[in-house]
Amino acid sequence: MKPDPRIRATPRPVRIAYLLEDGADVHQWLDAIFADCFGRDGGRQSLVVPADNGSISNRYQEWLRILDPDVVVVLTYDNDAYTSVLVGLLADTEIVQQARKRDEPVKNPRVGVERHGLSSISWIPFLKARSSAFQGAPDLILDCYPAWKDDGFIKDNFGTLHDSLVGFPIHEQIGMRGLNLVPKDAPDDRWHFRSMGAEDLTDGYELLDRMLQSGGVTTLSQLSNLNCQPHRPDHPWNEKFCLVIGDSFTDRVSCWNAGLLFGSATSQPYKTLRVPATNRFQGDIGSKIGNFLRKSNWIGQQNGSARIAVRSSSLTAADVQEFMAKVQATGMSNVEFEVIVSIDDCCPPDVTRIYSSYELGRTNPAIAEAQIRDPSTFVSAPNPLQLNYCAGMNPIFSRGFWLVDMKVDRLHDCSRFDNVRDVWMLPNRSQLARMLHPSSVARILRNGFTSIWTDVSMPHIEVKQPNEKNLFYSILCGTGGYLRSDMRASKVLPPPYEHSAISDKGRYLSGTLDMFGSLNNFERVLSNHFWRSQFLNMAAPARNKYIEVIDFLKARLAKNGKLVINDDAGWLRLAERVIQKSRKLSIPRETTNFEWLLADWEDELTAAIDADAHMLARKSEILADAPEDLEGALSFLFECGAFYRGHEWSCRRCSHRNWIGIAELKEQMLCEVCRHGHQLPIDLELDFRLNEFFSTCLREHDTLTVAWALCALRQESRHSFIYSPQTMLFRTYPENPSRESDRELDVVCIVDGKLLIGEAKVRVDLIRESDLADLAAAVTELQADTAILAALSGDSGLMEQKVKQLRMLLPPSIEARGFVCGWDEGPSGFL
The missing domain is CATH 3.40.250 (Oxidized Rhodanese; domain 1)
Incomplete structure (x- = not known):
């Protein structure tokens, strides 16, 4: 039922942000930034981020993170001081710099990046071709x-x-x-x-x-703001036309960034204007602006006149009162004055209320699609909308780069839905994009998808399906790679670990999941209380005899309720008693049969029916279907190999218990020990034996705990879930294969592009302080997004305490979470 895996490619303009520090030449730099943005497709949506003494305000950090620029241009007096802030804030973004010195102001600065974007004039053929009677x-x-x-x-x-x-x-x-x-x-x-x-x-x-x-007049401001708005923020400023008066750094940056609060120039070309402070005294300027806004501004007209907000950080209401009066007289609009208290005022107040932009009547971008059939697939590189109108025209229209956002389905996925396919969403690692796009300059976006730098000379894009083992190896042991223009290229540190490998426990987990066919099937079977209890009773029947063992040891060894061992003789006595008791513990029930399983299933089903009023009315009907339901469930378990059928018999001569598989059954069977013959019973009922590999996993290797933790984390995923079995890490490459690892990770997975690393235990109380310290160290070294504590059973309140202890050991950027198994321990009502 799964849809065929596909690749979807969507073109968009290059996104650039500028990190600018105030200083003597800051206005020259603003002139250069604005000119650069006006000349680039989508450039009017570029964010100018004010910097101060090595820090960026929290509101600008959040806005920058949401915009997720492809390039950040750092223009401060100490560029290196901002690197760590930007790296922790952004996804796989290229960070370039221009050097500035306080005592050497730059007269004619340039801020162009190495790969310049598509020109804003590329929209001219589109505007000419799409003209109408209403828009010339x-x-x-x-x-x-x-x-x-x-x-x-x-x-x-x-x-x-x-x-x-x-x-x-x-x-x-x-x-x-x-x-x-x-x-x-x-x-x-x-x-x-x-x-x-x-x-x-x-x-x-x-x-x-x-x-x-x-007669149509266009400007670069309009062209650079067409069909490019990536987000729609909730902000009180976008309820009125933004008219800023003043010449300060705050005035200019606030007016520019306010343009990002509105939609693109598709319907209304201009939503902001800045007027130099001295021009407020010239009467005709206020009238001209008012007349212009009267005919070209429709913001706030839903319930009356259009609305205009005159804002300034350097002037007061009294300073602009005369100017406002003239704007209102000719503009026939509602004009109000608002003080710009801080340069942060234009930032969205709540980043959770920033939405993907959507405009009625907006032309959808061209999207290229290709079906994935092989590990390597080529998809046509789609052109931006306006380039479809530039064919055969001067090359100046199509000169420059744009980005193609890729959404790539996984060829072999583990989505929990039968009709949905997982997509590749990768964590923030600069080297990972090359695993999907080895022949392109690519980056990972904030949402975990990839984006490709493209121009007209690139008709196709190669997309590969990464090997998951290699993917996690690169995450755990790979070195970040940056473009030579990136200011971090010369500062790459070696990885904390040189090698990783699947541990013995990890191989058992892989084998178990391969046996069931998928994580889906494993969860469907093992989350069922009936089958889980049957498997555990057959694999480890002594698992519930802790109290019996403790009472036995107390009675034989403890004095006054205390067990004291202070010499070798004491340890020897303890070993003797443990061996003595282990002989008397029940051995695993190696076989079962349909009759025994049906009796257990009817008992459990009856208990479930009696506890449910809706099922109680259909009790006889449900119980009548029990044999058929059990047969259907057993059919799958036989098919995947969790159970296999045969005949178990005891030799009448030597009492050896023999087992013969169903394929080897015959009329006369010989005992494996004494070779005495045994006649096949006339009324033979086949016995069922639990797969010994599966039984060992449940009994000795804690496979159930880790598999449950992966299932629980997968339930939280919306688009992508990728996991690795338990993994060993080595700080240096192990020349000796038998060398012990430096660290072992229980849970390693990627959930919707976020890297999660965790510790899994059978019970909450088994999580020790040393486990918390080891997990915190591993998560910090590997720069994971979340640290996970998981337990198959135990008190949730105690788990919360463990998580609090873990959180204190982690940096603020890493989340800490914990959860206890939520699989139902009540009687099952279905198979």
Whole structure:
């Protein structure tokens, strides 16, 4: 019933965040950041993260983590101080840097990354092709003459080709007329290239009136914000148009980041504007802005006039009162003043209320799919939506990179649902993406999926199905690998362990699960109280005789209720008594048969019926079906090999108990010891014997405890569950195969992209302080996401105390959890 495994590939723009520290040249750096973002597809959704003295505020950390940028550009005075913060905060993100010195301000900084994103002008053919009677095709694009000086209104809000794109002028290449900002005294022969029908503006604020006239005018700000909003935050700021007045670092960053709180520019091109502080005194500027917003702003119009919030951190309400009055008079909007108290004010107040963006009428991105049939599969690299309109046009439209997010089904999965297939979701390890995409530059996203850097020269993407053994080996013993441009590339530390291998207990677990066919089948059978009790009674009948053994040892060895051993003779007496008692303990009941099982099943089923009012009304009907239900369950157990059938008989001459498998039954059978013949009974009833390997696992190797812990953790998974059997770790490669390991892990699994490492015991009270210390050390060394304590039985309150002790040994970034087996110990009502 499982669907065929598939690969789904979705294109998206490159996501870049900038970590910027305030200083003497911070405004030059902001100019460079904004210009770089306007020139890149999706660049208007780039986050500027303020840094201060080696720290990032908690709210910006959470926002940065949710956005999960592909590249972080670090622009501080001590870049190394922020590395550890970023590594713990982000997934497999490339971290690059630009050096800054407090005493050497940079006049013309550049922040371009090595693999530049697809240009924002790639949207121009799309806008022209999708024009309609309600939205004309763009004809003019905002540009500027190099000698034109800006007060900050254009570079913060709209951007120009000259500042953002290399190769000025390019109007003819992109088929657009330039709407050029020029000085009032610009020479007539200023153009060295033919400028096709260009129009000139001498005042940046004239642009607002020009955009309201007939004839499409577009800007890089609009183009860089089309169809690219990755998230939709809940924030009071996105209920009003954000109009910021002021020139401080806080003003500029707050206005820019406020743009990330709104949707893309698909329906309303502009949702934020920053106005330099000095321009609030110029009466026509306030009127022009108000008129522009009256015709182009619809935010907050659901219950009346559109709403505008004038915000500032450097000015007071009195400072902007006159300006606000003019905006309100011409804008016919509800205008309010709000103080920007902190640079954190624009951050989403609650990251749990940040949702994947969804817009009505939004064009779905092109998604490529391929069916997985082999360990290696090729899927077509899908183009971003706008590139479908750039075919045959100037290559400048399709120059640059984009990312392709991959969702890859697992060919061999262990999903607990028959109609759902697990996907590959990997923990945050830079080297793991190469296991799925060995021939591509790839990264792991925050959600555990992978993403591939792609351009037009890459028509196909290779996707491999990793070997799970190699995957966990790389996690436990691999070395992180970074691109040469990454600032961490020269600081990679060797792994704490050089080798890992499946332990003896792990091999028993693998064999048991292979016998049942899957973790699903194991859980379905062993979670049933009837079968669990039958298996344990046959494999380890002495498991419930602790009290009897304790009373025996007390009676034979203890004095005044205390057992004291202080010499070799005392130890010898203890050994003799243990051996004496072990001989008298019940040996495993090696065989059973259908009649015995049916009697036990009817007793258990009757107890379950009597405890359930709904079943009690159908008691006779349910009991009548008991033999048929038992036959169906036994059929599966015989098929998987948990039980096998044969005939057990005692020799009349030597009393040896013989066993003959069903395939070897014949009329005359010889005793294995004395070779005396035995006639096959006429009324033969086959006996059932428990698989000795399975019996040994239950009795001696604690297989049931670890398998239950894996089943319990798998129940929590939503999309992906990958596990490894018990694993040994070696700090140095073991030249001697018999060498003891340095550490052994009971539980190792990946749940929805999070690495979990745990300790599993039969009872809670068996978890010692040394076990907690070992687990905490292993989890910290291996940088796991969660430490797990699991017990098959015991008090849940005691488990909570153990978890508290464990949490105190772990760093804050690692979660600690514990749980006790939840399998029902009451009588089973079904098989």
